[in-house]
Amino acid sequence: MEIHAKQVRPDVKNRADRARMLISCPDGPGIVAAVSHFLHQHGANIVQSDQYTMDPAGGMFFMRIEFDLPQLSLNLPKLEADFEEVANRFKMDWSLSAVSRKKKLAIFVSKEDHCLVELLWQWQAGDLDADIALVVSNHLDMKDYVESFGIPYHHIPVTADTKKEAEQRQLDVIGNDIDVIILARYMQIISPMFIEHYRNRIINIHHSFLPAFVGGKPYAQAYNRGVKIIGATAHYVTEELDGGPIIEQDVQRVSHGDDVTELKRIGRTIERVVLARAVKWHVEDRVLVHENKTVVF
Numbered sequence: 001m002e003i004h005a006k007q008v009r010p011d012v013k014n015r016a017d018r019a020r021m022l023i024s025c026p027d028g029p030g031i032v033a034a035v036s037h038f039l040h041q042h043g044a045n046i047v048q049s050d051q052y053t054m055d056p057a058g059g060m061f062f063m064r065i066e067f068d069l070p071q072l073s074l075n076l077p078k079l080e081a082d083f084e085e086v087a088n089r090f091k092m093d094w095s096l097s098a099v100s101r102k103k104k105l106a107i108f109v110s111k112e113d114h115c116l117v118e119l120l121w122q123w124q125a126g127d128l129d130a131d132i133a134l135v136v137s138n139h140l141d142m143k144d145y146v147e148s149f150g151i152p153y154h155h156i157p158v159t160a161d162t163k164k165e166a167e168q169r170q171l172d173v174i175g176n177d178i179d180v181i182i183l184a185r186y187m188q189i190i191s192p193m194f195i196e197h198y199r200n201r202i203i204n205i206h207h208s209f210l211p212a213f214v215g216g217k218p219y220a221q222a223y224n225r226g227v228k229i230i231g232a233t234a235h236y237v238t239e240e241l242d243g244g245p246i247i248e249q250d251v252q253r254v255s256h257g258d259d260v261t262e263l264k265r266i267g268r269t270i271e272r273v274v275l276a277r278a279v280k281w282h283v284e285d286r287v288l289v290h291e292n293k294t295v296v297f
Contacts (some may be wrong), residue, residue: 134154183237
């Protein structure tokens, strides 16, 4: 099987001087003006700005800014240090990152391949602006396929008796430089210990339009109920099973003529598209989490 080198889109080239800032804070007057004035004082040019307030009187305020700053790699440390004064004044939770610094992904998969294949295809095409550092699986089914992309594949079996040891092995192979973990139909429950290491950085795809049809055989459940739409939900993983902050959802109409096999086929298409969207938005710093909800710019 011939695998071609990953393509790079023209619009993500030559962006060494672009950065992104994410801000969450209590709403109040002067936030936008203060941030804009700060960036202007430091020679930055804002190229995109999005904002949302939950309630102007006492609610939360969210903001995402992209800006260009000449010689960003040299100036970013000072920019971060100087922004502390603004952040403290408005009690901000904030982050600042260079666009050129691609996020590193670890993908977890079991036997079903459709979500993994979609992510690999988008990565190879240059549509997923990230680095897939490794794939972890409790089965060997996808080993040859993944390694044909030059991506390391770690087979770590999991049983009820070895789950704790298996998770420690997973953490060991991931190391300390992974930005986000993607559960691409990884059919294992993640422990609270593991979740704590990657709070709001584990993205799961759930095989229904949550909240509905939890547990096993969701498409059989849907068929038996005679549903008229099916869907999928991408969300961050929390200690509550399938109850974390939702990033993206989608649905498709179905009919009485669709049997379980057809529902699964339709469902797989929705799952891979929804998961890919959620991952793309995360790596582009478009998602802010507040309590158990998300703001997606």
